[in-house]
Amino acid sequence: xxxxxxxxxxSVRLKLTLSYAGFLMLAGALLLAAxxxxxxRQGWLxxxxxxxxxxxxxxxxxxxxxxxxxxxxxxxxxxxxxxxWVLAGRMLAPLNRITHATRTAASGSLSHRIRLxxxxxxxxxxxxxxxxxxxxxxxxxxxxxxxxxxxxxxxRTPLAVSKSLLDVARADPGRATDPLIDRLxxxxxxxxxxxxxxxxxxRAGGQSFTxxxxxxxxxxxxxxxxxxxxxxxxxxxxxxxxxxxxxxxxPALLLQLAVNLxxxxxxxxxxxxxxxxVTTGVRPDTVVLTVENTGEPIAxxxxxxxxEPFQRGTERVRGDHAGAGLGLAIVETITRAHGxxxxxxxxxxxGLRITVELPAGSQQLMAHR
Numbered sequence: 001x002x003x004x005x006x007x008x009x010x011s012v013r014l015k016l017t018l019s020y021a022g023f024l025m026l027a028g029a030l031l032l033a034a035x036x037x038x039x040x041r042q043g044w045l046x047x048x049x050x051x052x053x054x055x056x057x058x059x060x061x062x063x064x065x066x067x068x069x070x071x072x073x074x075x076x077x078x079x080x081x082x083x084x085w086v087l088a089g090r091m092l093a094p095l096n097r098i099t100h101a102t103r104t105a106a107s108g109s110l111s112h113r114i115r116l117x118x119x120x121x122x123x124x125x126x127x128x129x130x131x132x133x134x135x136x137x138x139x140x141x142x143x144x145x146x147x148x149x150x151x152x153x154x155x156r157t158p159l160a161v162s163k164s165l166l167d168v169a170r171a172d173p174g175r176a177t178d179p180l181i182d183r184l185x186x187x188x189x190x191x192x193x194x195x196x197x198x199x200x201x202x203r204a205g206g207q208s209f210t211x212x213x214x215x216x217x218x219x220x221x222x223x224x225x226x227x228x229x230x231x232x233x234x235x236x237x238x239x240x241x242x243x244x245x246x247x248x249x250x251p252a253l254l255l256q257l258a259v260n261l262x263x264x265x266x267x268x269x270x271x272x273x274x275x276x277x278v279t280t281g282v283r284p285d286t287v288v289l290t291v292e293n294t295g296e297p298i299a300x301x302x303x304x305x306x307x308e309p310f311q312r313g314t315e316r317v318r319g320d321h322a323g324a325g326l327g328l329a330i331v332e333t334i335t336r337a338h339g340x341x342x343x344x345x346x347x348x349x350x351g352l353r354i355t356v357e358l359p360a361g362s363q364q365l366m367a368h369r
Contacts, residue, residue: 012088012092012095013085013088013089013092016084016087016088016091016092017081017084017085017088018081018084019084020080020083020084020087020088021077021080021081021084022080023080024076024077024079024080024083024084025073025076025077025080028072028073028076029073032069032072032073094116094118094123094124094127095123097114097116097127098114098116098123098126098127098130101113101114101130101134102130105134105137110134110137110138110141111138112134113131113134113135114127114130114131115127115131116128159188159191159192159195160192162188163188163189163192166181166184166188169181170182210250211248211249211250212248212249212250212251213246213247213248213361214246214247214248214249214250214251214254214361215244215245215246215247216245216246216247216254216258216280216287216289216358217242217243217244217245217280219251219254219255219257219258219289220240220242220258220262220278220279220280220289221240222255222258223255223258223259223261223262223278224238224240224262224278226259227259227262227263227266230263230266231266231276234266234267234269234274235272235273235274236266236269236274236275236276236293237273237274237275237276238262238266238275238276238278239275239276239277239278240278240279241277241278241279242278242279242280242281243280243281243282244280244282245280245281245282245287245288245289246287246360246361247287247338247358247359247360247361248338248359248361249337249338249358249361250338253334253337253338254334254338256330256334257289257330257331257334257335257356258278258289258291260327260328260330260331261278261289261291261327261331261354261356262276262278262291263327264291264327264328264354265291265292265293265351265352265354266293268293268295268351268352269293269294269295269351270294270295270296270350274293274294274295275293275294276291276292276293276294277290277291277292277293278290278291279292282360283357283360285359285360286340286357286358286359286360287357287358287359287360287361288355288356288357288358289355289356289358290353290354290355290356291353291354292347292351292352292353292354293351293352294347294349294350294351295350295351295352296350296351297346297350298346298350298351298352299346300346303344303345303346303352304344306328306344306352307328307329307331307332307342307344308329328344328354331354331356335356335358338358338359339358339359340356340357340358340359341356341357342354342355342356342357343355343357
């Protein structure tokens with residue numbers, strides 16, 4: 001859902017501080033005015049014909065009333081601002097914890113809980129309701145992931161058996177050429193690819209992997225070497241360049257991410273003389289893997305849907321490598337599981353630029369290279 005941009009206003013803490021200080025100043029002014037009226041009614045302060053206040057001879061101690069009142073007002077102003085700032089901070093501390101938990105949940109982590117301490121009040125009720133909502137969402141997402149994983153496991157065995165039978169039938173030298181067997185073999189292979197993709201998607205979404213130090217530049221090189229024969233068959237030039245990019249995560253999942261990106265860039269390309277550029281880089285706190293390719297122009301509204309499962313950017317796919325439509329969905333899931341950001345940008349000349357930005361890992365990789 002798109003958010004409407006708004007101009008940044010003063011913080012709630014500042015508003016509460018100013019409100020508290022203003023109320024204290026008003027109360028102080030009313031109190032001083034009441035004291036002045038009291039002194040005037042008692043005859044300790046009198047006015048002359050010009051309406052100027054003056055002290056009576058017997059009440060010389062009230063001559064400093066106005067300067068003292070000004071000092072009191074300044075004190076009340078400073079005390080109100082400092083005290084209001086501290087009190088507002090203490091009152092809003094639970095709200096800050098709730099905001100932090102909300103941002104954590106928005107980033108994809110549903111395991112975080114607020115667990116606000118203290119007695120029952122409005123903030124505690126809000127925090128408990130938010131924790132209950134997160135628990136239900138986490139249980140729902142976990143149930144979906146378990147279903148996908150279990151379904152994938154259950155489908156792998158019969159698909160593998162049918163593939164073996166089709167392979168035996170195709171390899172039988174005594175059989176006549178039967179296009180139906182070849183067609184069934186292609187359909188079976190596609191079903192196996194889809195099952196494996198769903199299994200990988202559920203595994204990445206559940207973040208059930210061990211984190212290790214990974215160099216994205218080596219991952220990119222391995223992915224391009226693996227897919228170089230496919231690029232040569234498709235007539236696509238594949239180039240790799242970049243710096244050492246240390247990250248932390250699953251080497252297998254990050255390799256799958258790079259393979260999916262490069263494969264997608266190869267099969268969605270120009271009919272001839274296409275190009276794919278794979279680069280890695282380092283930023284202050286992150287590392288970046290960029291895969292860019294030539295191809296047909298892609299509308300921005302289409303780009304926003306490419307990471308949805310079973311979506312493809314164009315109807316035409318180079319060769320017989322249409323895939324299961326889960327390539328970029330898997331990339332997004334792996335990126336999110338590693339705390340990264342996936343950005344898809346259409347190129348003005350056609351094709352797509354995909355950038356994966358991940359938190360920087362251990363700098364020890366830099367020393368080893």
